[in-house]
Amino acid sequence: MNLNEIIQTYYEYFNKEKLPYIKCANCGYVFYYPRGICPKCLSKKLSIMESKGEGEIYSETKFVNERGQVVIVGLIKLEEGFIVYANILTDRLENVSINRKVKVEFKEAIKGQKFPFFTTIS
């Protein structure tokens, strides 16, 4: 697949509420951010996989936006070994801290297109 096809496949996965990632058949490296080549060995033998969508918070930060809402940005380390940068959604701010378990949740972020967000597992 070329890059645009991979990006399109990612968008289709998101709208089906699935979290994709890529595994290199040549060197075994797993990564999230879409590419048509493996960034470790440049192989084109890549497979789009489906993540369980569960992991833990690697780091996070909270801020108040211009509308007075608390926004959380975090790095999420998924069980399959890759890291995703995303917003963390919660009703309980005290639940969001480094090492806390989280799972993916999908939300329409622009019209007609869902994107992955994360929420803590209580």
Add this chain to the structure above:
Amino acid sequence: MLLGFSSKYEKVYQGSVLDLIAETVGESLDMAKLEPKDIDGVITTWLPWIFDGTLAIGFPENYISEYLGIKPRFTDLVQYGGASAVEMFYRAYKAVKSGEADRVLCIVGGKGTLMKKQLREGGVEKLSEVELLNILRNNPFDEFIRIYRDMDPISFYAMVAARHSKLYGTTDEQRALLAVQQRYNANSNERALFKGPLTVKDVTNSRVVSTPLRLLEITYPIDGVLAFIVGKGTSQLRSMDIISYGDVVWPEFFAERDIDIVYTPTVESVKKIDFNLNKIDAFEIYDAFTIMVLTELEDLGLIEKGKIGKFVEENDLTIKGNIPVNTGGGSLNMGQPAYMSGIIVLEEAFLQFNNMAKGNQVSGADHILVNGLGGWNTHAITLVIGEKK
């Protein structure tokens, strides 16, 4: 090697950045006793919005040369973010050494306040829409990154600070202590824009901007330009050389790094430094946020990773102390002009080396280490400047 330099920093500058450039370039030429026709190299940098609030399509080195009536035979465009100014000094030095140019004019600056205005007044959302239309991209994965609301770059360095605290127990008070020590230096510096008494409590009581970073740990955007000329010939300035240098680029998006986000690329740039750091008289360390200075000092090897909190408590990092750091107060007290704080730390090194730092001069500043840091911990350049004998 350094023939002349001049800067102008204001909390808000009403004119065009080209006015600031013309003024500072003119003053740096005067110091060097040169005319525009004597300049044969130009190095600059450029990012969207913050030059004059305009979006550059390309060729900024031509744009600036054209305005100043300079016809360079050598140009370079350095896109190292906060590390740009320091990298420019190094590249100009190399260009002169190799004979590509005889006198290189480096210009860094723009309107930091315009970036702040764009970010605070809905610019971020506007930018996301633009980027989603693929008109403007900073990263091959922009549509998978910009969709999330953040306070880039504060969010990234806040996550570094949060993780540093989690892994090593670094406290808010220890980060605040660094800000207090830099303020001590600023209070002696007649050029500092932000002055006054400051305590650890003042810092920890200041508004949280992005947890755990607070307002007084973050630089304030200002407008400003630094122009400097590197070249052959004599000048009224002290003979300056780059004694040792190392630079490194970590192009990966930070979520994909093999190394923990508490490390800066300084950990690699310093490996190329062949100089005993115990003989450094002043450290000028890139400081957009307190956590940057702390992690850079660790990565330079002054103390092992994770122990900087205690190190700040046990050492005096002020101009009267055993390890003077950011002797002019750093960007935390000078403000952050456009293209980030590299010009603040670099110019302070020029001033210290030439015994021109009024009020905050470290005596015997013969060897100065300058560390530039850019992007999301993406670029680092480490220089030791001094006089080759």
